[in-house]
Amino acid sequence: MVTCTSNLASSQRQLTVALSQLRRSESPMRGALIVKAHKVWxxxxxxxxxxxxxxxxxxxxxxxxxxxxxxxxxxxxxxxxRREFRNDL
Structure with a gap:
């Protein structure tokens, strides 16, 4: 169970970082749409x-x-x- 929870924590960190990078690379309006889409996801x-x-x-x-x-x-x-972020660069 410890491995599962550490794996979950690692995946959550990666997701948070990727989402943050993508949001910062976009306009405020598009960033808000990304956040909305993420909540649905x-x-x-x-x-x-x-x-x-x-x-x-x-x-x-x-x-x-x-x-x-x-x-x-x-x-x-x-x-x-991350792929979407790289495509936006």
């Missing part, structure tokens, strides 16, 4: 990861499955945001 991520744990209700695999899914999606989104 967070809801999507949570909805996407919740069913992954259904088979593990009531045990530690429940939270591990959600954490692993969340971290994987965070890493993927961070990479997507």
């Amino acid at each position: 967070l809801a999507f991520r949570d909805a996407e990861c919740a069913p992954k744990a259904d088979g593990y209700l009531g045990n530690t695999m429940n939270s591990s499955s959600i954490i692993a899914c969340t971290a994987a999606m965070n890493y993927s989104r961070a990479a997507e945001l």
